[in-house]
Structures are given as structure tokens and as C-alpha cells.
Amino acid sequence: MAARPATVEEEILACVRRIPRGRVMTYGDVGEYAGGRAARTVGRVLSAASDPGVPWHRVVRADGSCAEPVRAAQVERLRAEEVPIDRHNRVDLAAARWNGRRR
């Protein structure tokens, strides 16, 4: 019956759901963490994801900046979680980056 073939989308979304509140991961990190997927793939999946339960705002670029299409909303949500952000709207990865080992 091959229920659902554990698609790439699910692998990635599952990983994003595990990111604790107040922490963030880069697209590249999520991809690597979710089965060696490319950062591009992670972005594509999130753009297509319609699941409201996915904390997509906890995924940022490798330099701490946010994706253009959702930048404003993302910064707002991250600040609400007390994630350190500088005046250029870039997340302080040194302090908020989550390695996936513990909360």
C-alpha cells in the first residue's frame, strides 16, 4: 500500500517543526538535516507548504537575512519569540542558530 512515500516535503517540514521557539536554522542546515537535501529544495518546499503548523519563520538564509517574499512577517514573528535581530533585520546566527541536538 505504499501509504505516503515519505516525500522530500515531509522530511523537510518535519525538521522545521522540530526547531524550538526562539531558535532558527538556515535553509542549508535544514536540507542537510533532512536527508542531504539542497538549500534550494528547502526554499521550494516552504514556498509550496500550506501547513499553518510549520514554523517557517524559523528558517533563514546562511547570512541571517530573510527571504524577500516574507521578510516583513518573518522579522515580526522572530522578534515576538525574542530571537536576536540586528538593525538590518538579520538574525544573530551565532546566538540563535539551532544545531538540532537539543533545545
Added chain:
DNA sequence: TTTCTGACACTAG
């Protein structure tokens, strides 16, 4: 099957 496109990453200038 080929080509284009994108919520990315990395290196060089």
C-alpha cells in the same frame, strides 16, 4: 527531453 526559474550557498572583487 530541454530549458527556465527559484523563500539558497559560496567565492571573489
Added chain:
DNA sequence: CCTAGTGCCAGAA
């Protein structure tokens, strides 16, 4: 510090 160019994977036309 910032901008350009190149490589990357996968889906859509």
C-alpha cells in the same frame, strides 16, 4: 560591508 557570478536540486512548461 556590499554586489556579481557560479553551482546547486527539483519542479513546471
